[in-house]
Amino acid sequence: MTTRSGKVGDRLFSLAGRVGAVVAFTFMAAPALFIVVLSFSNDKFIGFPPKTWGLDRYTSVFTSGTWLDPISLSLQVAALAALLALVLVVPAVLGMKRGMLPGAGLIEATAIAPMLFPIAAYAVAMYAVFAEAGLIGTFHGIVLSHAIHAVPLVVIVLSTALDRVRPELELAAMTMGASRARAWVGITLRLLTPAVLGGATLAFVSSFDEAVFITFLGGPGLVTLPKMIFDSVQYGVDPSITAIATILMVVTAGLMLGATQLRKDVR
Amino acid sequence: MTTVAGVERGTQPTPDGARSVALHVRSIRKSFANQEVLRGIDLDVHEGEFLTLLGPSGSGKTTLLRIIAGFESHDSGEMRLQGNDISRLSPAQRDLGMVFQQYALFPHMTVADNVAYGLKMRRWDSAKLRARVEQMLEMVGLPHLADRKPRQLSGGQQQRVALARALAYEPKLLLMDEPLGALDKNLRLQMEEELRRVHRQLGTTVIYVTHDQEEALALSDRIAVMQEGRFAGLDTPTALYQRPPSTFVARFFSNANLIPATASSDPGSEGAVVEVGDCRFPAATDLRGDVMLAVRPRSLRPETVADGLTIHGTVIDSLLMGDDRQVRLEAAGVGPVVARISAAQPGEFEPGATVTLSAASHDITVLAP
Amino acid sequence: MSAAMQQATVPAGRARPGKTWSAQLSRRTAVLMVAPLVLAVLLLVVYPIFKLLYDSLTQGDGPGNYVEAVSSKAIRRAFVLTLLNSAAVTVLSLGLGAVLAWTLRLARRRLVTALVWAVVLLPFWMGVVVKNYAFALLLARDGLVNTALRALGIVDEPVQLLYTPWAVIAGMTYTMIPYAVLALYPSMSAVDLELLNASQGLGASRSRAFRSVLLPLVLPGVIAATAIVFAISIGFYVTPVLLGGAQTPFIATVVGDDIFTFFNYPRAAAASVLLLAIALAAIGTAAKAVGFKSLRGGLG
Numbered sequence: 023m024t025t026r027s028g029k030v031g032d033r034l035f036s037l038a039g040r041v042g043a044v045v046a047f048t049f050m051a052a053p054a055l056f057i058v059v060l061s062f063s064n065d066k067f068i069g070f071p072p073k074t075w076g077l078d079r080y081t082s083v084f085t086s087g088t089w090l091d092p093i094s095l096s097l098q099v100a101a102l103a104a105l106l107a108l109v110l111v112v113p114a115v116l117g118m119k120r121g122m123l124p125g126a127g128l129i130e131a132t133a134i135a136p137m138l139f140p141i142a143a144y145a146v147a148m149y150a151v152f153a154e155a156g157l158i159g160t161f162h163g164i165v166l167s168h169a170i171h172a173v174p175l176v177v178i179v180l181s182t183a184l185d186r187v188r189p190e191l192e193l194a195a196m197t198m199g200a201s202r203a204r205a206w207v208g209i210t211l212r213l214l215t216p217a218v219l220g221g222a223t224l225a226f227v228s229s230f231d232e233a234v235f236i237t238f239l240g241g242p243g244l245v246t247l248p249k250m251i252f253d254s255v256q257y258g259v260d261p262s263i264t265a266i267a268t269i270l271m272v273v274t275a276g277l278m279l280g281a282t283q284l285r286k287d288v289r
Numbered sequence: 290m291t292t293v294a295g296v297e298r299g300t301q302p303t304p305d306g307a308r309s310v311a312l313h314v315r316s317i318r319k320s321f322a323n324q325e326v327l328r329g330i331d332l333d334v335h336e337g338e339f340l341t342l343l344g345p346s347g348s349g350k351t352t353l354l355r356i357i358a359g360f361e362s363h364d365s366g367e368m369r370l371q372g373n374d375i376s377r378l379s380p381a382q383r384d385l386g387m388v389f390q391q392y393a394l395f396p397h398m399t400v401a402d403n404v405a406y407g408l409k410m411r412r413w414d415s416a417k418l419r420a421r422v423e424q425m426l427e428m429v430g431l432p433h434l435a436d437r438k439p440r441q442l443s444g445g446q447q448q449r450v451a452l453a454r455a456l457a458y459e460p461k462l463l464l465m466d467e468p469l470g471a472l473d474k475n476l477r478l479q480m481e482e483e484l485r486r487v488h489r490q491l492g493t494t495v496i497y498v499t500h501d502q503e504e505a506l507a508l509s510d511r512i513a514v515m516q517e518g519r520f521a522g523l524d525t526p527t528a529l530y531q532r533p534p535s536t537f538v539a540r541f542f543s544n545a546n547l548i549p550a551t552a553s554s555d556p557g558s559e560g561a562v563v564e565v566g567d568c569r570f571p572a573a574t575d576l577r578g579d580v581m582l583a584v585r586p587r588s589l590r591p592e593t594v595a596d597g598l599t600i601h602g603t604v605i606d607s608l609l610m611g612d613d614r615q616v617r618l619e620a621a622g623v624g625p626v627v628a629r630i631s632a633a634q635p636g637e638f639e640p641g642a643t644v645t646l647s648a649a650s651h652d653i654t655v656l657a658p
Numbered sequence: 659m660s661a662a663m664q665q666a667t668v669p670a671g672r673a674r675p676g677k678t679w680s681a682q683l684s685r686r687t688a689v690l691m692v693a694p695l696v697l698a699v700l701l702l703v704v705y706p707i708f709k710l711l712y713d714s715l716t717q718g719d720g721p722g723n724y725v726e727a728v729s730s731k732a733i734r735r736a737f738v739l740t741l742l743n744s745a746a747v748t749v750l751s752l753g754l755g756a757v758l759a760w761t762l763r764l765a766r767r768r769l770v771t772a773l774v775w776a777v778v779l780l781p782f783w784m785g786v787v788v789k790n791y792a793f794a795l796l797l798a799r800d801g802l803v804n805t806a807l808r809a810l811g812i813v814d815e816p817v818q819l820l821y822t823p824w825a826v827i828a829g830m831t832y833t834m835i836p837y838a839v840l841a842l843y844p845s846m847s848a849v850d851l852e853l854l855n856a857s858q859g860l861g862a863s864r865s866r867a868f869r870s871v872l873l874p875l876v877l878p879g880v881i882a883a884t885a886i887v888f889a890i891s892i893g894f895y896v897t898p899v900l901l902g903g904a905q906t907p908f909i910a911t912v913v914g915d916d917i918f919t920f921f922n923y924p925r926a927a928a929a930s931v932l933l934l935a936i937a938l939a940a941i942g943t944a945a946k947a948v949g950f951k952s953l954r955g956g957l958g
Contacts, residue, residue, distance in 0.1 A: 035863075043757050070801070140890070143934045151701075197387040198381075231787075271784050
């Protein structure tokens with residue numbers, strides 16, 4: 023039996039919980055909804071609520087030209103960075119998990135560590151190294167930095183996925199006459215495909231969205247989409263950003279949901 | 290000592306007599322990080338034989354199987370399959386089939402594709418391949434599940450598919466690593482029956498690993514009992530069960546009571562006399578001094594025999610097990626003893642009762658302590 | 659080394675068989691497969707960090723860089739602001755994140771779960787720049803928040819919200835909540851609801867049941883989440899620049915200015931080392947308390 027005051031306390035406690043949930047939910051949802059609503063306004067200046075509605079902001083993104091170059095650069099960098107991250111990580115994870123290397127845990131931890139570095143400090147460190155190597159403001163340098171930035175994500179996704187592929191499957195294939203290479207390609211990698219695609223998507227999105235490395239390492243010439251938005255928000259607001267933001271949100275959400283779905287299929 | 294006995298039995302012709310040797314293993318040794326897990330294994334498995342490696346976990350049975358399969362390298366020794374040295378071959382080149390405890394079916398392939406995998410590796414043409422897959426699924430009673438994915442099957446069905454997959458390409462040797470370990474009791478009995486049938490039907494040579502003594506008894510032509518990297522006994526199930534070659538086999542395999550005794554030469558004959566407390570009886574053994582008597586629970590009967598072991602004791606616990614009654618008693622001068630007595634036997638076996646039990650001399654094995 | 663050990667167990671006088679086949683990848687192959695990643699990590703993770711440390715001690719005024727960094731009033735202020743704001747962000751993210759993670763744990767209807775997951779992941783989907791842009795619009799003098807406050811009669815004049823620490827805290831919290839939820843959710847989903855009901859059945863009030871049953875179970879997740887959120891927060895660059903402006907200098911902004919405006923790389927390096935050291939201390943403390951496994955689990 024709870025006491026009377028206990029019951030009142032309980033009610034307050036559960037009320038507080040519910041209010042908290044509503045507040046948290048609203049806080050999370052509002053900024054995104056706000057942007058989406060604004061993107062369908064035809065007003066000359068941004069104001070809420072919009073006075074006129076339409077698709078002007080979307081058409082201007084694709085006609086004005088200012089946005090197409092950054093988008094194309096971002097796509098190239100992200101695709102190459104994701105590819106490079108995969109090339110680095112896929113064999114390494116297989117080697118670490120199937121080779122019983124001493125120090126495999128340390129390698130994995132070091133590869134994941136940048137995820138927890140304060141990005142500004144890491145960017146300064148990279149700036150010094152890139153300056154030394156003459157990579158500041160180069161396309162290759164940006165790809166490299168974005169790839170290493172994506173490595174932790176890909177390592178986490180792939181090593182979790184490989185833990186679920188039991189080595190017996192490879193052994194079974196080998197007893198039945200498959201060479202090791204054949205067993206790896208036909209069984210292990212085939213079962214890892216969803217995780218590889220998922221990891222690639224995450225790497226792509228993380229590069230496409232990266233704004234700090236590009237600021238420190240990109241020099242004046244390389245302007246990716248986030249850098250472009252960053253600059254135009256800082257130095258005056260172009261309303262078509264709302265349209266770009268909405269498109270980005272939808273595409274990213276789709277890609278990431280797809281990636282999660284792919285990872286689930288492995289099970 | 291026990292290893293030597295086992296080896297001698299192993300090299301002698303088995304009851305299957307003239308059949309040729311399929312797998313020939315000599316002096317296999319293996320260490321992991323300075324820990325010796327196989328200490329010189331000698332084994333001949335005959336064509337068509339069903340041989341079981343039985344032992345507690347850590348006895349080396351799985352390591353031996355993995356070395357035969359080619360998953361692990363051995364440190365020294367010799368291994369021939371149908372006369373060819375296989376120690377340097379990859380698993381793929383050894384032409385084996387293997388069934389794993391967790392089935393290891395390929396989750397992304399259908400049942401039929403799983404069964405076809407080994408055939409595809411051997412480049413069978415598609416018509417022949419399809420017919421063979423059908424035949425194998427027929428054999429394990431699952432032709433209707435050919436297009437399912439493994440995760441849609443029950444454990445028993447998955448293990449049948451694994452069996453069909455491993456046998457489809459008629460390997461020279463089928464290895465099975467605790468294949469029934471993940472199944473429940475009823476299903477296990479059913480699968481044992483199925484395994485016997487398939488083995489009779491195909492006559493494949495099988496090496497089977499288990500820690501379950503009943504499974505070994507039910508399936509095997511011969512059983513190798515493993516203890517700490519050696520064979521503690523290698524013989525037919527009946528011989529091993531009735532005449533355990535060592536105290537380890539007696540305890541682990543025959544569930545026998547081990548009763549300390551003394552053996553001395555019988556001045557009246559060539560044989561020996563065994564003494565337990567004030568009970569003396571003749572026995573066929575060359576051992577002298579301290580010995581262990583292995584007496585199976587079933588050999589103890591509530592009657593007195595002239596030439597045999599007689600013990601008196603107080604019943605501690607009595608458990609009815611269908612046709613039998615398992616009686617635990619504390620025997621005077623002997624210690625705790627378990628007997629299995631027909632439930633139909635008249636007499637008082639409730640806790641606290643005093644009973645006299647005897648085992649005939651020919652039911653008793655005299656072992657070195 | 660292991661070859662030597664193997665040799666030792668082979669009885670003398672018997673030839674050791676040549677290389678026998680083993681399912682385990684040979685060490686050489688494994689090393690070759692790992693090598694590219696190791697090389698990349700050495701060049702682009704380990705080397706930069708060491709170079710940063712080395713440069714901060716040798717370039718410019720040498721160790722004096724640290725003195726300069728700490729004695730500079732602007733940098734000191736930025737440090738205090740960064741740490742205080744990050745602490746506030748950590749508390750808020752964990753609080754709101756816990757509420758959301760618990761909602762996810764309790765929700766029975768699929769629609770509710772899907773909606774809550776969607777809003778939790780929204781900041782990831784929106785991207786770094788876009789979400790800050792949204793906050794800039796919301797918090798502007800003529801933004802939605804000010805309009806709402808005036809409409810409700812709470813204020814008469816528009817309040818300065820943008821370019822204050824509060825704006826930075828709001829934007830950063832928004833970014834960090836997904837991390838907090840992802841780090842907290844695993845330990846919360848492992849909580850047995852029966853256990854809570856049982857302790858309530860035994861007469862504990864609900865808040866007490868939470869404290870005595872729930873908290874000990876989720877504590878490792880909370881500690882991991884705290885360390886992760888704090889370590890990431892102190893490095894924020896985009897949010898302080900866009901929402902804090904010049905009035906709210908974060909270490910990240912100050913470091914950026916040092917490099918691009920004052921060309922004082924040594925001082926920037928020293929400040930960055932301090933920032934890294936604080937992050938590592940937070941992570942290290944958490945790892946010591948709950949183990950690397952929980953931390954790793956907190957990263958998804």
